[in-house]
């Protein structure tokens with residue numbers, strides 16, 4: 069498979085690129101669209117919006133999700149909101165400012181042209197969603213309300229209570245179901261994609277497994293779109309939904325799609341720490357709490373007293389002390405690392421000593437309990453349910469948790485991967501967030517890709533295949549791919565070892581969070597790179613996958629996903645070693661300023677790392693897409 | 709702590725199914741109910757058995773994937789709580805707990821505790837949307853929405869599609885689920901053009917799968933999001949209005 073990295077950035081000034089591109093792209097005329105079949109894998113925000121829009125345009129769409137309904141994707145859990153450069157507040161926002169904030173927030177590791185386009189279409193997303201009936205928060209005059217988010221200096225975040233992701237997803241789901249009702253989308257739920265089929269160097273279809281009957285089946289199409297989400301679950305404990313996994317993008321990578329910046333993963337500072345050894349996932353507490361909460365730890369190590377008996381002068385408000393200008397509102401990566409530092413130094417709080425305090429008592433004194441309840445009532449109730457502690461009287465315990473993956477399949481300006489005909493959208497692609505994503509920007513990107521970008525760019529590829537049939541599924545390429553899928557299922561079922569799939573997942577997660585989490589070092593990463601392959605070998609020797617392949621078997625589903633996580637984890641560590649600098653969420657302890665902040669190396673690392681699969685992650689070939697910045701000046705971030 | 713579980717096992721829709729008893733010890737009261745099932749499944753697997761199949765995804769009460777009947781109550785003993793948000797501290801050491809799948813004719817059992825809720829998707833496909841092709845929307849602030857209407861629509865839109873209302877209803881009716889979506893869209897100005905056609909199509913589709921509502925109100929009590937039965941009254945009102953032919957044809961409100 070040839071491997072070329074052509075970002076296909078259009079000509080013209082930044083503001084003109086998207087218009088120029090849409091004009092010069094070839095189109096498929098409306099009467100011809102019905103001659104094409106597009107496969108969309110994944111029906112979260114990105115996939116549902118893309119599938120619905122393709123169908124509205126007239127394409128035939130076949131959509132797949134392993135969920136029981138498209139209404140359930142991980143997108144549903146997003147709480148905070150979605151950004152758009154509407155400037156409804158008249159507070160100085162603009163498309164340019166959103167573009168600038170995103171490039172800077174990503175620590176200058178994203179592609180200018182893509183980010184600018186994202187900012188441009190952000191305004192259309194809000195219009196589209198409001199028209200669909202998404203119940204965004206309103207003011208008394210009936211117009212849309214905004215909040216500020218993630219340190220931005222303007223108010224550009226639209227929200228629907230604490231359930232923005234849910235409402236946006238339901239909007240996209242309803243648009244999708246409308247097309248299902250009209251017969252334009254053929255929807256397959258409880259169906260997992262297990263491989264991409266490539267013939268003559270282009271994607272021609274996929275292989276799936278029906279999760280209820282176990283049937284393995286081939287599907288042929290003119291183009292394949294992956295909208296399968298992120299891979300934070302490689303860490304085992306994360307804020308992602310239990311089913312979220314990397315298998316779709318990993319198997320595409322194995323079939324030739326370049327994987328970009330695998331080590332760029334975001335660890336969110338305000339999550340509820342693990343409570344017990346059986347913990348299965350972590351729950352996010354919205355970042356907005358940092359607006360009113362003060363973060364502290366006991367000044368002494370091993371201070372086990374209850375928080376309210378620790379007097380003011382025995383507390384260390386370490387963020388306020390270290391970052392007087394931004395205080396508790398420093399960006400996510402900075403806040404996360406600072407918390408880790410305190411816990412590692414033995415000042416962690418809670419029974420397992422694995423958290424720091426987020427204290428609302430000062431705000432309650434200042435503003436009254438009612439105001440705090442109005443602002444955070446839902447969140448605080450959720451906290452109480454989980455911990456059985458009362459956040460109005462005792463400080464909350466928080467700790468960082470893996471949350472979002474900026475890395476993913478490399479895509480060009482058209483959102484096409486290095487495999488022609490194979491596209492990646494939403495969190496599944498390496499996206500517009502560089503090495504660090506700003507709050508409320510993932511929902512924006514997923515919907516931009518699905519509603520507005522891909523439907524406009526896919527025609528350029530499809531135009532070549534007018535009146536050409538899809539590859540028949542008895543073609544050797546499909547038969548061979550099906551055989552591989554069946555073999556790997558049989559392999560897992562036949563080991564019959566002594567350890568459960570979850571046991572391996574937990575072990576892998578521990579290695580990854582220790583060595584490839586908030587802080588990375590060469591020796592640590594090297595250690596991980598020797599442990600992961602050992603664990604992978606042990607998996608194939610000693611895993612126990614009960615049951616059979618011909619019926620619903622969630623252990624078998626998980627086993628396949630963990631097998632892929634092993635390989636991805638190795639590539640992540642490899643990438644974290646290769647990148648000899650700190651940037652955004654990627655913090656190499658060897659590369660920090662004297663004050664302990666991330667130190668970028670623009671001269672040597674101003675590029676996107678793109679890996680080509682060769683059979684084993686340890687020998688993947690590194691390619692570079694050089695990043696050029698013509699419109700922003702590169703600066704060092706400082707929050708002192 | 710330790711508990712005794714009586715869990716429903718059923719290999720597929722055709723299998724009559726049966727209860728299986730498991731003693732589970734060395735539990736922490738801080739773990740969630742589903743984490744307790746994870747632990748049990750780990751132990752079953754290691755001992756050579758087949759784990760109990762159940763579903764969950766977000767584990768924070770928002771996706772609607774989970775759903776077990778615990779001691780006869782959909783989503784268990786705690787009010788306004790999805791199964792995944794229930795913690796072992798709500799039980800006592802030594803309790804005997806029964807665990808069953810949703811029981812409703814429209815929701816056939818796929819395996820053990822997993823049921824097929826796809827009839828909900830059919831109801832949405834019939835009319836649970838506003839027809840607005842991508843790109844055709846005007847500026848969002850051109851249609852002001854009274855805050856009260858937006859808030860009420862949001863109350864209805866908070867439904868997570870879990871199906872507990874159906875499981876709790878003696879008639880296995882899906883009125884609360886359907887009414888929540890109808891109310892969400894029919895309360896908003898954007899939803900007016902399709903108001904009556906929407907309610908007709910959704911109700912007609914609902915009736916193909918589900919029983920009829922006789923106002924027991926069990927649905928609201930079981931609902932993890934406390935969706936109000938008042939929305940069912942709205943549904944009925946709009947449904948009746950939709951049957952008055954001329955009004956429907958004229959697309960008039962009320």
Ligand SMILES: Cc1cc2nc3c(=O)[nH]c(=O)nc-3n(C[C@H](O)[C@H](O)[C@H](O)COP(=O)(O)OP(=O)(O)OC[C@H]3O[C@@H](n4cnc5c(N)ncnc54)[C@H](O)[C@@H]3O)c2cc1C
Nearest residue numbers: 110111112113114143148149261297494495508509510511
């Ligand atoms: C707790 C939390 C809060 C968040 N809050 C915010 C926020 O406030 N603002 C914001 O902008 N972002 C937020 N995010 C991030 C954001 O929610 C996600 O990045 C985004 O929703 C991802 O959408 P997606 O469509 O790319 O993927 P997903 O929603 O993960 O959808 C993936 C889809 O792919 C399907 N799928 C995957 N693999 C396969 C396969 N092999 N075969 C078949 N189907 C498959 C799944 O079934 C699913 O339908 C938050 C994230 C978390 C975890």
Ligand code: SF4
Nearest residue numbers: 867868870871873931
């Ligand atoms: S109305 Fe309540 S119980 Fe019924 S599906 Fe919606 S959230 Fe679940």
Ligand code: FES
Nearest residue numbers: 765767772774792
């Ligand atoms: S698992 Fe999502 S609501 Fe329970």
